[in-house]
Amino acid sequence: MHFLQFTFSILPDNVMYKNEYMIKMQIELTKKVGNVMEKDWKKLLQIFWTFFKIGPVTFGGGFAMIPLIEKEVVDKKNWLKSEDVTDIFALAQSVPGAVAINSATFIGKRIGGIRGAIAALLGVSLPTFLIVLTLGILYSLFQSNPKVAAAFLSIRASIVALIVYAAIKTGKTAIVDKSTFGLFVVGIPILFFIHPIFAILAGASAGIILTNIKEKLGYKVQFDKQKETDVYDIDYFMGSGI
Numbered sequence: 001m002h003f004l005q006f007t008f009s010i011l012p013d014n015v016m017y018k019n020e021y022m023i024k025m026q027i028e029l030t031k032k033v034g035n036v037m038e039k040d041w042k043k044l045l046q047i048f049w050t051f052f053k054i055g056p057v058t059f060g061g062g063f064a065m066i067p068l069i070e071k072e073v074v075d076k077k078n079w080l081k082s083e084d085v086t087d088i089f090a091l092a093q094s095v096p097g098a099v100a101i102n103s104a105t106f107i108g109k110r111i112g113g114i115r116g117a118i119a120a121l122l123g124v125s126l127p128t129f130l131i132v133l134t135l136g137i138l139y140s141l142f143q144s145n146p147k148v149a150a151a152f153l154s155i156r157a158s159i160v161a162l163i164v165y166a167a168i169k170t171g172k173t174a175i176v177d178k179s180t181f182g183l184f185v186v187g188i189p190i191l192f193f194i195h196p197i198f199a200i201l202a203g204a205s206a207g208i209i210l211t212n213i214k215e216k217l218g219y220k221v222q223f224d225k226q227k228e229t230d231v232y233d234i235d236y237f238m239g240s241g242i
Contacts, residue, residue, distance in 0.1 A: 040112075044119045047112055050077065051104050051123030056131055064159055065100050066166035069107065079111045083173050094200045100124060179210055 054068045066089060073079050080088075088110065092102035101124065108120025142148050175181050183203055190199050 040115070043112055044115055046077070047108050047116050048119040048123040051108070051120045052127055054104075055100075055124040056127040064162040064166065065103065067162065067169060069103065070169060073107060073111075080107065082169075084110065086170050086173050089170070090200060094197055183207075 050072050054065060054072060066085070070082060070085050074082050074085060085107070088106045089099070089103055092099050092106055095102055101121065104120040104124040105117045109117035112119065139148070171184070175184055183206060187199055187203060190202070
């Protein structure tokens with residue numbers, strides 16, 4: 001003990017100062033890391049709770065989720081832009097799996113990385129699983145009840161309204177000019193004859209081709225809808241917006 005006291009007493013002042021400085025830096029770094037982790041966990045809980053609320057009230061699959069997700073993620077939380085949500089839904093339809101699960105996972109990944117994707121996936125899946133399990137038991141007991149049948153008939157009608165509303169909202173950001181409107185018109189009948197994934201791939205290919213043609217001709221490529229739709233630039237072209 002006396003030896004240690006003697007050792008510290010003969011240390012230069014600058015060495016003691018450096019040790020104190022390093023200890024203070026470690027404490028500050030620990031506090032900063034703790035604050036960052038606390039913020040990350042809060043955001044993850046927000047992501048989980050956002051999709052936890054959306055999952056139970058979404059009837060009709062992923063397409064019916066669009067207006068609800070847009071309201072929560074874009075309008076309330078301001079995490080993403082409306083165009084980002086539209087792009088994510090297009091991507092979610094092009095990969096295997098349920099559109100609702102894919103969309104929630106992609107949006108969570110965009111907001112909070114891998115952990116955000118897991119939080120969104122759990123949030124959108126957990127309540128739905130519990131509700132389906134409960135409804136399955138109840139439906140097996142009351143499926144012959146005419147009131148139950150009438151309720152499900154009304155739910156199916158409301159699903160159609162939600163999908164139409166989602167299509168209108170998506171169209172406002174996806175259809176930005178004549179070329180995108182042309183692809184929309186052509187794509188509607190095509191969807192009755194081919195798988196949606198092929199329609200998406202065809203649209204992507206058409207966009208690349210039209211953009212290349214436009215750039216070679218020296219026209220400006222338009223990716224966003226103009227605020228004044230009745231006024232166009234001089235170099236406005238059929239292929240802009242793709």
